Amino acid sequence: MSYQSIDALWWQIAFILIAGWIATDLWRVMGVLLGNRIRETSEVLVLVRAIATALVAAVIAQLIVFPSGALAEQTTLWLRIVSAVAGFAAFLGLGQRVAVGVFTALGVLGVGMALGL
Amino acid sequence: MTEPAAPDDENSRAAGGFWYWYARGLREVFSLPALMLMTAFVGFAGFAREAGLPAGQVVLMTLMIWALPAKFILAAAIQSGASLVAAFIAVTLSSARLMPMVVSIVPEMRTKDTRTWVLVLLSHFVAITAWVIAMDRFREVPREWRTTFFAGLGCTLTLGNSILVGVVYGLAPNLPAELLGALFFLTPIYFLCSLWGSAREPSGQLAMVFGLLLGPVFYLLVPGVSLLVTGTVAGVAAYGAGRFARWWANRT
Structure with a gap:
């Protein structure tokens, strides 16, 4: 049963509430209830965090390598990869400030677009 | 109050x-x-x-x-x-x-x-x-x-x-x-930087690198379930590598 399976507003909202709201607030409520009873260093949490991190990383890669719409039309794959690597390198090299990484990546992307790369 | x-x-x-x-x-x-x-x-x-x-x-x-x-x-x-x-x-x-x-x-x-x-x-x-x-x-x-x-x-x-x-x-x-x-x-660059900063242990940062590399591969191989497959494969691999690194360091 996908989002497109039933062409009705109630189903689309139910889809978002179940796969979105419940799927996220579940963890938040569990976090409150467990409070400080669970150790942040627990071995299970290390594995769960690794899987979660890899999942977000897969989303990042998808947005960079297979973007949709405007980004795909305006830029080439190589320019996006070079910009992302440059931004991340600047982030790591200059004190791990997110703003530095973001502005460097956007700067390289902007220059590349202006040069028609 | x-x-x-x-x-x-x-x-x-x-x-x-x-x-x-x-x-x-x-x-x-x-x-x-x-x-x-x-x-x-x-x-x-x-x-x-x-x-x-x-x-x-x-x-x-x-x-x-x-x-x-x-x-x-x-x-x-x-x-x-x-x-x-x-x-x-x-x-x-x-x-x-x-x-x-x-x-x-x-x-x-x-x-x-x-x-x-x-x-x-x-x-x-x-x-x-x-x-x-x-x-x-x-x-x-x-x-x-x-x-x-x-x-x-x-x-x-x-x-x-x-x-x-x-x-x-x-x-x-x-x-x-x-x-x-x-x-x-x-957006991806913002996540790229903040995700790296929020990682608590080496296996978290390794999971990020594995996920970035494997994500596009699984996107082409198994479209539809690529995020889940990437998360599981890259996450377990990174966790395993992290455990191995700890074992290797504490071996003696």
Whole structure:
């Protein structure tokens, strides 16, 4: 049963509430209830965090390598990869400030677009 | 709410009631991390629009999910025609990171009088940016006003970005294509940097590298379940490598 399976507003909202709201607030409520009873260093949490991190990383890669719409039309794959690597390198090299990484990546992307790369 | 005398808290001041501390939290919306988050939400609005989601549902997602990676995953899952179960599992896995964040922030803002339902309500506003700002600013907030401070911060960030998402959704067709392209690019870079910073152990950073490399491969090999497969394969591999590294280091 996908989002497109039933062409009705109630189903689309139910889809978002179940796969979105419940799927996220579940963890938040569990976090409150467990409070400080669970150790942040627990071995299970290390594995769960690794899987979660890899999942977000897969989303990042998808947005960079297979973007949709405007980004795909305006830029080439190589320019996006070079910009992302440059931004991340600047982030790591200059004190791990997110703003530095973001502005460097956007700067390289902007220059590349202006040069028609 | 009456102000209890708290001799164990030196920061406790008579000055500043509920609205004072609520406004102090609200003011953090004008900090750099919050502004970065807003630009990422502009990118999300455009992405969700291109994924074919109607405006009302995009705003609903922002209000009810709030965490940005989870929303991107849900929108991508909907776009790829994933089943409800697959979408639920993908979002659940991506949101597991919220639990340790909530677990660590709760002891910081709880007093012995704080009701559990207040903490449950406030926990909805926990996501990377709000958590980072709160953990940074809590030192300046007397303990009994931290829930108020976080309510001001969380409510304003969530509502503000929900309005922003609705407005940008309407504006998206009128924005120059170059600007939209750059904004769409901002989101992955923003995540790239903040994800690296939020990793607690080497296996987290390794999981990120594995996920970045394997993501596009599985996207081509197993479209539809690529996020789940990448998360599991790269995550387990990174965890295994992390354990092996610890074993290797402690071998002698």
